[in-house]
Amino acid sequence: MSGTAPEQQRDISDEITLWEYGDTVSVPLDAAVGRALVASRFLDSVAPDPERPGHWRLRAGNQVGAVRLPGGTVLRIAPKTPVGRLFFLLGFSLNPAGAWRDSREGAVGTGAHDDMVPALAYAVERQIDGALRQGVLQGYREVAESALVVRGRLREAEQIRRHFGRTPPVEIVYDAYTADTAENRILRAAVERLLRLPHVPGPVRRRLAHQRVRLADAGPLVRGQELPLWQPSRLNSRYQPALRLAEAVLRSTSPEHRPGPLALDGFLLDMNKLFEDFVTVALREALREHGLTARLQDVHHLDLGGRVRMKPDLVVYAADGRTPVAVVDAKYKTEKPYKSDGYPNADLYQALAYATVLGLREAHLVYAAGRLPERATEVRGTGGLRLLQHSLDLTSEPAALLRTFRELAARLAGSAD
Known part of the structure; x- marks a missing residue:
């Protein structure tokens, strides 16, 4: 209504x-x-x-x-979910190892901001400030250019093609030690993206502008192109929390890239995707304690011909890494109090297909909210195959949420015995 x-x-x-x-x-x-x-x-x-x-x-x-x-x-x-809890989900999904955690187990600091965009801008600026505290990271980057003097290696093929029979310029390639690295480009792009957003408070906007100055030697990114690749290493470890959050800002839904007669500029976060990422990452981490492998978005096929693809959110495998022992799908839905069954029946049909193809006796669905912590449905004609629907309380404290996943992981591990 x-x-x-x-x-x-x-x-x-x-x-x-x-x-x-x-x-x-x-x-x-x-x-x-x-x-x-x-x-x-x-x-x-x-x-x-x-x-x-x-x-x-x-x-x-x-x-x-x-x-x-x-x-x-x-x-x-x-969002319906409190902003502080939303950023806990985001922070844990991006970095479950806890490189940026505080005493609240994984929360990304949002200051006193309880609105989405101000909290996001504050969190990103604080992470970038921490990353740059020891100075702007520099690294080697391959540069290919025309020059009047030889430096580095001569690009013979380009020299002949462009300047055959002539003296300088020469076509050369060399490694430059520079701040124009993939890491700094990503941080600069995230800062510039946030500076274009509405609702960024004045003090945060000024600090973001300061970070942009510090990153001025990094080249700008071309809008619409893939983000540059970077590899986690000991050298960029202090950058990694900021980089993960910056990439989340740049990769999240942006209406400015959508087709339409007028340009719309802003930042939008897909709660379906955020919930799915949190559930699967939290379960994957909890299952490590039991020596089990969990793969996200693993591709399987419904039919023998391999034409109908299935991608469960998470499939748990035994120690051999090949034998499925459990399957989980995350649903950012809440139980409808006016419906007798609460959740859509289509979710059960999907879970049944997963369990059947993978040869399992159970399939699990995890919802954002519900009246009961768990509901079980035994499927007729299957000799006891069960579909289990679990509901979370996203307003719970982070420690309680993670404890719920540890309990579910122990249950899934029991299926492997």
């Missing part, structure tokens, strides 16, 4: 606030902006309001964050 928030039934303003999977709201929008939102497809629904000319009915889905619309209006989508 949907409704219209009274505070949003007003003339065009500087901000529109929606809630993740919340009620539909009617807001005044220019028709071109409304069509741009339709084309961008990051909202659950966008349509003209038939009862209010000049208004559009908007409903948010699983994307949270903020977008600046043409004309300057900011569309803010607030």
